[in-house]
Amino acid sequence: MTQTRPNSLSARDAEAVFHGYTNLQAHKAQGAHVMVSGEGIRLTDESGKSFIDGLAGLWCAGLGFSEERLVEAAVKQMRALPFSSSFAQRSHPPLIELSEALGALAPAPAHRPFFVNSGSEAMECAIQAVWYFNNALGRPEKKKLVGRARGYHGVTLGAGSLTALAYKQDGFDLPASDRFLRLTCPSFYREGRPGESEADFTARLVAEFEALIQREGPETIAALVGEPLMAAGGVVVPPEGYWPAMQAVCRKHDILVVADEVVNGFCRTGEFWGSQSFGLEPDVVTCAKQLSAAFLPIGATIISDRIYDVLAKRSGELGTFGIGLTYGGHPVCAAVALETLKIYEERDILGHVRRVSPHFQSRLKALAAHPLVGETRGKGLIGGLEIVADQTTRASFPAAAKAAFKVYEAAAARGVLLRPLPSDSIGICPPMIVAPAEIDEIFDALQGALDDALPILRG
Incomplete structure (x- = not known):
């Protein structure tokens, strides 16, 4: 009997692909977020939406996605x-x-x-x-x-x-x-x-x-x-x-x-x-x-x-x-x-990292004032922040709240891809060719994502 093939790449992926570091049960129901092209530090998905890749793929795409x-x-x-x-x-x-x-x-x-x-x-x-x-x-x-x-x-x-x-x-x-x-x-x-x-x-x-x-x-x-x-x-x-x-x-x-x-x-x-x-x-x-x-x-x-x-x-x-x-x-x-x-x-990529990383780290440190942020930390063009339920006691949200994942989703909705990490942390690691204006785009989106997640997490 002939089976009807799903139309979207996401649905086809759910039927055919075995992913790592993925909730496989959820993937069967939801499908994948499918990227189809890249330019500079940005990716474009199958719907045509553009994203800044704020984690350089998996901490790896140092020169972005279009180096001829x-x-x-x-x-x-x-x-x-x-x-x-x-x-x-x-x-x-x-x-x-x-x-x-x-x-x-x-x-x-x-x-x-x-x-x-x-x-x-x-x-x-x-x-x-x-x-x-x-x-x-x-x-x-x-x-x-x-x-x-x-x-x-x-x-x-x-x-x-x-x-x-x-x-x-x-x-x-x-x-x-x-x-x-x-x-x-x-x-x-x-x-x-x-x-x-x-x-x-x-x-x-x-x-x-x-x-x-x-x-x-x-x-x-x-x-x-x-x-x-x-x-x-x-x-x-x-x-x-x-x-x-x-x-x-x-x-x-x-x-x-x-x-x-x-x-x-x-x-x-x-x-x-x-x-x-x-x-x-x-x-x-x-x-x-x-x-x-x-x-x-x-x-x-x-x-x-x-x-x-x-x-x-x-x-x-x-x-x-x-x-x-x-x-x-x-x-x-x-x-x-x-x-x-x-x-x-x-291209003196090391020199570029040294020139732009003070701005990157300054924008990162400024997020420490947000009520959801317990600590910001980083070096060069790598950074992280830890999400807490209470800044004074450093108490974490319950695991079921998926606090880091909610911030990640909110940032993605604003066009920036980051990474939820253990200890309810968020990883930020853009391609090393990132420009100061793009650093601002990343952290503006992350600031907005924290604001979006605050009423959700605190009920």
Whole structure:
């Protein structure tokens, strides 16, 4: 029997597409919000309505949605060499050139990149490289990985075990083993104690880390894993001095530092890397997203020469380093990423971020006066605000109120797409090409969305 096909793309999507990070039951009934084109920092949906993308896709579309140089780079490489493997010592020009360029930019001592297809894969490879490293050094017990509550590191088995957010772990049997440990989230607003200064809070978090190491045994702790600035966990800016102090503990106990730069990296925080913004010198870096400005999927795990030399020696003994991905270092993706890095340099995207971010942060901070806002926080061109029922007590709305989602919906109705996050936070992370006038459009819409949500949430 012939079935009638739904007319709208949204209805067709509801029948055919299996989405991630989606309420699948609601999607069956409601369908999708379908985007059909993009120009600059704006998207247009199937109805013809235009939106500013205030989250740069998923923290990733750093150059917006119409950069012709990246299209041309992809087409040129597709015509020259659409695919070549990087296994078994095979290579190709875009892989070599991108490795040289990214290695030169990476925060010391990280230096040598291993290419993957996503941030999740980058973290997965980082975990395996750390374990391989310690095995090669004859330290088979030194395997435990320390993350932080509300940290986000991806969705694969190991990365998902480090992602300390309920929606990633509930229903998935994660964390996958007792090798994954967790520290307090470095949110002074939520975790600071009455009368405690920010410096006292930092000292307490460092002492907590030391206590965990002593409890577990320093010979069992392989690495501390963290985003310099937490993104998906609610845009959490670490307290003053946090990262240098945590790194000092790691150096004392020969614990590696893995910096998850998937959101922070490539100019977003006002330095090329978030690590540089917060005084961190990582042994391992994971990156993706803005590496290609989201035009094609590519990520990297970047390791120090110290780690690489150990891996190389052990792989010589075993016959191979047994990690690789069919599309890792794909020539077309690598060519687009290389062109992206050239654009960042030639157009001084870092300088642009530094010039416009004071206005961005000023508009963000002004929202702290709104009765629904408990705290605003951010760095560079990334920001967040936390919605509360009571500013004085910092009490949250009940989960059933879906406070952040209501603000998100109200902003979308005003033509700006943002992101509801855990802890009833809203994430703001526009493409890095955003102009001051567009920053004003974003925050005018967010101010209006908060005003729209206030009577709904307070009844």
